[in-house]
Amino acid sequence: MKLYDYTRAPNPRRVRIFMAEKGVEIPLETVDLGTDAQFDEAFTRRNPFRTVPVLELDDGTHISESIAICRYLEALYPEPPLFGSTALEQALVEMWSRRAELTGLLHAAEVVRNSIPFFADKALPGVEGGSPQIEALIERGKAGLERFFTAFDKQLENSEFVAGDHYSVADITTQVTIEFAGWRKIGIPDQCKNLARWYQQVSARPSAKA
Ligand SMILES: N[C@@H](CCC(=O)N[C@@H](CS)C(=O)NCC(=O)O)C(=O)O
Known part of the structure; x- marks a missing residue:
């Protein structure tokens, strides 16, 4: 797995905090929003909405939307539960x-x-x-x-x-x-x-x- 990230941006930060709470490490790749790298053709193929974060799975699937990524990680790493238990x-x-x-x-x-x-x-x-x-x-x-x-x-x-x-x-x-x-x-x-x-x-x- 790989997370397309941009350190200063709030939405990727949500996912990084979530990962830290779970104790999960995933390699990060910066998409430099400062130079409009989100509009590159290659990145647009990963996420046609051209936003970060995007989680790339080993089979080439891409998940964007911070909460969708967090939900996926919650299912893979249930502890500690961050979407509630009951x-x-x-x-x-x-x-x-x-x-x-x-x-x-x-x-x-x-x-x-x-x-x-x-x-x-x-x-x-x-x-x-x-x-x-x-x-x-x-x-x-x-x-x-x-x-x-x-x-x-x-x-x-x-x-x-x-x-x-x-x-x-x-x-x-x-x-x-x-x-x-x-x-x-x-x-x-x-x-x-x-x-x-x-x-x-x-x-x-x-x-x-x-
Ligand atoms: N609803 C999306 C929002 C993603 C989003 O807006 N990301 C910003 C960074 S915080 C972005 O990629 N902006 C690209 C731009 O400014 O063109 C999510 O939850 O991930």
């Missing part, structure tokens, strides 16, 4: 993972991709040219992130981890979302003490270095 845990992990992606990561991407000059005309990932930045989306993304911080802070008031008592893939997406928002100096609001406590805790895990 039916209820699995449903709660799914619920909070989707909330982290849809109400967190997507808004962070809205802010970052519509404001950094490097993404001018590349505001959508994997789309080569013709996707201009839209200034209004920066404000909409910031408002979305405020709602995300507040909602996740509330959840963490009585819960050690995002989806309950156990660390899970929902924690990983939430952690990476906060890091990504930090690219534009958007931090956890002062009043979100539970979220700050949790963030300190997950950032101290060895997997945070992945």
